[in-house]
Amino acid sequence: MQIKNVTVAGSGVLGYQIAFQSAFKGFNVTVYDLSPDAIENAKKKFDVLSAKYAQDLAATPEQLAQTKANLSYSSDLKQATAHADLLIEAVPENLKIKIGFYNQLAEVAPAHTIFATNSSTLLPSQIAEATKRPKQFLALHFANDIGTHNTAEIMGHAQTDPHIFNQIVEFASAIGMIPLPLHKEQPGYILNTLLVPLLDAATELLVKEVADAPTIDKTWMVATGAPIGPCGILDIIGITTAYNIIKMSADATKDPLKLKTAAYLKTAFLDQNKLGVGTGEGFYTYPNPAFKDPNFLK
Amino acid sequence: MQIKNVTVAGSGVLGYQIAFQSAFKGFNVTVYDLSPDAIENAKKKFDVLSAKYAQDLAATPEQLAQTKANLSYSSDLKQATAHADLLIEAVPENLKIKIGFYNQLAEVAPAHTIFATNSSTLLPSQIAEATKRPKQFLALHFANDIGTHNTAEIMGHAQTDPHIFNQIVEFASAIGMIPLPLHKEQPGYILNTLLVPLLDAATELLVKEVADAPTIDKTWMVATGAPIGPCGILDIIGITTAYNIIKMSADATKDPLKLKTAAYLKTAFLDQNKLGVGTGEGFYTYPNPAFKDPNFLK
Structure with missing residues (x-):
């Protein structure tokens, strides 16, 4: 399976950057957040980010129009994940919130969807069970200001399928990140x-x-x-x-x-x-x- | 007192670099080492260093001739320190050897001479007593390849005279180092x-x-x-x-x-x-x- 459709859950500090960068690099991106208000807020931030990409990365108006066209929005998790090949989770950095989110996600997401958490401080093994698909679950960790600090640390847990791991390494490259694979769980990544x-x-x-x-x-x-x-x-x-x-x-x-x-x-x-x-x-x-x-x- | 005459004790890896750099910057430098053989060896290394300064630092033949003229040699500690305003000690990194050296030095050096150790791993307070002049004693620590890695960490011990400390900060600048003063003893410096x-x-x-x-x-x-x-x-x-x-x-x-x-x-x-x-x-x-x-x- 090739990754084409990406859902980003959570449009906070990093979530909206990940969504925008993925859309900028040609992926179909669905932004999921809890409320229509949060989504309206994300749209405004995308306008600011567009201007920043134009200035810092010399993005053309055509590229930015295409980026916008690649983005869609939903506050319904089932709808947001209906076609997702990959879901990148960037919900608040709190184990309870994350586990609650994955419990809900596991019920609605298609069987083939890969789940990746952007958690900075939690280990995938702390969350894996809640995903109900531990083999298709791993961490994909971005740095702030990802347009310029383009690192993606990729870290599985003991049960992550190596094939899935490699797919995410490729995906990270495809969205312009420098993939930094970790071969074991490590608190704090590299x-x-x-x-x-x-x-x-x-x-x-x-x-x-x-x-x-x-x-x-x-x-x-x-x-x-x-x-x-x-x-x-x-x-x-x-x-x-x-x-x-x-x-x-x-x-x-x-x-x-x-x-x-x-x-x-x-x-x-x-x-x-x-x-x-x-x-x-x-x-x-x-x-x-x-x-x-x-x-x-x- | 202004520092004009510098004696460098020990012509090993760092000693000969410190001596050469100080002479290059216009100080009268006496190189002290235990045997005439060690001194002959140092002279050969100065020729290699001359070529390196010419290539890496665009030193002119005139500058290098003057540097050579600024260097003198002795394997007699009393003679080597007779006019020293500052003695930089770069003898082997071993507490016993250093203490033995300072015991000997304390007997022959003029009263006004400042003693500075280039030790990487010992603290000035471990050596101060052996110098018999703790107020005039401190550490002046160079990095390897000092022509290009031009840092000098300066670290006193509790009894070091602040005026002497400042003089050594100025001396470090005068020989082209970036002075990095430490206000307390710290193993490993900064x-x-x-x-x-x-x-x-x-x-x-x-x-x-x-x-x-x-x-x-x-x-x-x-x-x-x-x-x-x-x-x-x-x-x-x-x-x-x-x-x-x-x-x-x-x-x-x-x-x-x-x-x-x-x-x-x-x-x-x-x-x-x-x-x-x-x-x-x-x-x-x-x-x-x-x-x-x-x-x-x-």
């Missing part, structure tokens, strides 16, 4: 497994007052040739997200350094609305952060 | 504090067979914009070094994953002489590793 320890080490240096953010980033940028250091990355991810992750871990472990780090992020950033790129200030000020100045590395 | 957890996470993914080296590096490069991923970095550092660090930690902690990682690096790399860039093969083959191919990120 990227967060690598990134979180680096960001933890950077905040540790800050909290211990070993060095300031520009010095830490400078060290990283000069030594590894990277265009951005860990504090700059934290500004992009958003300091609230970093805080939530560290707070959860600090509360669970009572580790003194983690507790201190959480308190530091709250006092120095959250309480002052310095949340990163989103609020115009975090470790740096935006839109022209110091680390982009050619004199920064001197 | 760079290794950041880098080691990233490299550990990457080898963990390999050993767990979650993903292969090119996929891991691709993920890192696409997501962070870096020109190289963790496996490529391991090839540069040298897989033997990575193995030694993990082996030491594995033996100390008996952590099953670390033991498995050490065994993996030994079997898959060390036993096959795949030691990284140095032997022409590691995770990649050199001089044209796959990750430098423009098609790698596809």
Whole structure:
């Protein structure tokens, strides 16, 4: 079976980007969300995204018109999945909500439909049973701003059919993503497994007052040739997200350094609305952060 | 006091680079090593380095002649330090050897001489007492290939005089380094504090067979914009070094994953002489590793 018809469930931050990108690359995409209101909202976001694709990716008016034509909408799950070869699930990041969704989905979706979750923090094995088709279920994980950060981490669970896995690797390529296959379940996939320890080490240096953010980033940028250091990355991810992750871990472990780090992020950033790129200030000020100045590395 | 005369003790891998770079930037540099043989050997390495500076840094014949004129040599520690404003110690990375050296140095060096250690793994506080001048002692840590990787991490201990610390920050700038000041002692300085957890996470993914080296590096490069991923970095550092660090930690902690990682690096790399860039093969083959191919990120 070749994948032609894709249903994206959930039109939140990532869902609408995945839907738009898939439609942009020629797939028939049905956007499913709970209410007609949510769907109207998604349509508005598609207009913003169209303008962004025109500017950032030099998309032509014809391409964007075709993208729009490839998109349809439904708030009826049975109708939304009636012809789906692939359903990409991007509903809220909460195990209960996801399981509730898959229970419902399993009842209405055609037998051949592949289910893929975009979950960042849950493992496919935690959800597989609820899908009632574990062999046709796996994770397909996108990064935010997928038009430019075009990675797709693909991760099955023990029962995922290897043939289905490979189909999704091909699908990821077909929608312009760089497919990053994982051969075993791994919390945090590849990227967060690598990134979180680096960001933890950077905040540790800050909290211990070993060095300031520009010095830490400078060290990283000069030594590894990277265009951005860990504090700059934290500004992009958003300091609230970093805080939530560290707070959860600090509360669970009572580790003194983690507790201190959480308190530091709250006092120095959250309480002052310095949340990163989103609020115009975090470790740096935006839109022209110091680390982009050619004199920064001197 | 302004620093004019610099003595570099130890003409090994980093010592001779530090001496040459300081002389290249106009300082009077005395190279100290134990035997006339070691010194003859250093002189030969300076000729190789001259050619490299000419090619990589467009150094002129005049500059290189002046650099040579700025260098003098001695295997007599008293004579080598007679006029030293700063002594940079780059003797073998072993606490006993370093302490023995400082005991000897303390007896012969002028009272005003600042002592700076280039140690990668020891803390200044472990050595300070042996210097007999703890206020004038700190760490000045260079990266390998300092002509191009021009970072200098500067780290005092609790008793280091802040004025001396600032002088060394200025000296680092004066010899063309990017000074990276640390305000507290930190094992691994800034760079290794950041880098080691990233490299550990990457080898963990390999050993767990979650993903292969090119996929891991691709993920890192696409997501962070870096020109190289963790496996490529391991090839540069040298897989033997990575193995030694993990082996030491594995033996100390008996952590099953670390033991498995050490065994993996030994079997898959060390036993096959795949030691990284140095032997022409590691995770990649050199001089044209796959990750430098423009098609790698596809």
